[in-house]
Amino acid sequence: MTTQNARIEPLAVWSLVLSLLGFFCLGPLGTIPAVICGHVARTRLRNPTLADAGGGLALAGLIIGYIGLAAFVLIATVWLMLGHPLQLLSRQQPPPNVPGEVAPDLPAVHRLTLEYQSEGQAQSKFSFVEERDLRYRGYGSGEFDLQLYYDSNDSAFGALLGYEDDMRLFYPLGKMNWDEINLLSSIPSVEPVNVVGPLNTNREGTAFLLRTRSGKYVALRLLKIHAVTYSDIEKGRIGHVEIEWRMF
Numbered sequence: 001m002t003t004q005n006a007r008i009e010p011l012a013v014w015s016l017v018l019s020l021l022g023f024f025c026l027g028p029l030g031t032i033p034a035v036i037c038g039h040v041a042r043t044r045l046r047n048p049t050l051a052d053a054g055g056g057l058a059l060a061g062l063i064i065g066y067i068g069l070a071a072f073v074l075i076a077t078v079w080l081m082l083g084h085p086l087q088l089l090s091r092q093q094p095p096p097n098v099p100g101e102v103a104p105d106l107p108a109v110h111r112l113t114l115e116y117q118s119e120g121q122a123q124s125k126f127s128f129v130e131e132r133d134l135r136y137r138g139y140g141s142g143e144f145d146l147q148l149y150y151d152s153n154d155s156a157f158g159a160l161l162g163y164e165d166d167m168r169l170f171y172p173l174g175k176m177n178w179d180e181i182n183l184l185s186s187i188p189s190v191e192p193v194n195v196v197g198p199l200n201t202n203r204e205g206t207a208f209l210l211r212t213r214s215g216k217y218v219a220l221r222l223l224k225i226h227a228v229t230y231s232d233i234e235k236g237r238i239g240h241v242e243i244e245w246r247m248f
Contacts, residue, residue, distance in 0.1 A: 011041035012054030015061025023068040031072070034065035106182055107247045111223070114148035115240040116158070116233060124148050128218050128245070145212040146220075148199075148241055156230040158239050159197030163213045168192035171209040178244070181207055181219050199241060200227045209248055217248040 015038035022030020041058035114124035125144035149161050162169035170193050173181070187209060196208065207221040224242035233239060 007053065009041045009044055009054035009058065011037045011044065012058035012061065015041055015065070016057045017061075019061040019064035019068060023064055023071075028069060028072050031065040031068035034061050035069070038062035038065060109178060109244055109246045111242065111244050113240055113242050114146070114160075115238055116148045116150050117238050124240075128212050128214075128216075128247070143213075145218070146210060148239065150228075150230045150233050150239060152230050155195075155197060157198030157200065158228070158241075159195045159199065160241070161195055162210060166194060168194045169211045170194070170196055171211075172196075173207040173209065175205040176207040176221070177205075178221070181221065184219075184248075187217065199225050199239075201225055218245050219248045220245045 015034050017034075018026075018030045018037060019034035020030075022028065022032075022034055038058045038061040041054060042062075045055050045058065112126055114126060116124065125147040127143070128145045143163075145163050147161050149155055149159050149165075160170070168191075171188060171190055172193060173184075173188065173190075196203075196206075203222050204225055205222065207219065209217050210220055211217055221244045222241065223244050226238075226240045228237050228239040
């Protein structure tokens with residue numbers, strides 16, 4: 001039979017076309033039909049009454065189709081094992097946690113203000129167990145977790161104390177934002193201190209962990225400091241510190 005009269009198997013042509021489309025843009029939507037068409041075409045070409053030509057086209061379609069399928073399976077396996085790029089990006093850059101918002105699996109960030117006035121006036125002593133300021137409730141020593149304190153000696157510029165002023169309850173973290181604090185998964189290996197002070201504007205943005213009287217830890221970040229001295233307090237001025245916090 002002459003070349004002009006050769007009957008080309010249509011499925012062989014479709015096998016090649018679909019394999020190329022699948023390899024470059026359609027993925028398995030093209031390569032799977034290409035492989036099926038290629039096998040059917042080669043079967044039909046064994047019967048000379050059905051078709052005479054197209055064996056090379058069918059073979060090319062099968063080769064390209066199988067290569068495309070193998071590449072898709074390899075890429076899908078790596079994707080599932082390592083996580084897709086958006087998941088990796090979200091792990092590296094956790095969403096910010098600001099007051100009133102809750103990041104996944106993290107407690108909410110709250111805000112409190114501690115104040116100190118002259119002796120006999122309101123003095124803030126905060127309880128993280130009750131989540132409230134105890135300044136008006138006549139609580140004694142040890143019934144609060146954090147207090148703002150001034151005196152005429154080593155706390156003349158203000159200091160933050162825990163529920164026992166001689167216990168090392170604060171773990172300094174340096175200046176950190178909540179994105180960085182949220183990356184902490186355990187108590188850092190730093191030397192704890194019993195007092196945070198003196199309180200001046202240079203300490204704004206400083207973070208630390210505090211062990212409460214319940215034994216749990218709370219993450220604290222100094223947001224705003226109204227810097228005064230004990231001499232100012234005696235003249236009627238009020239010292240106050242704004243703090244962001246969440247349970248750790």
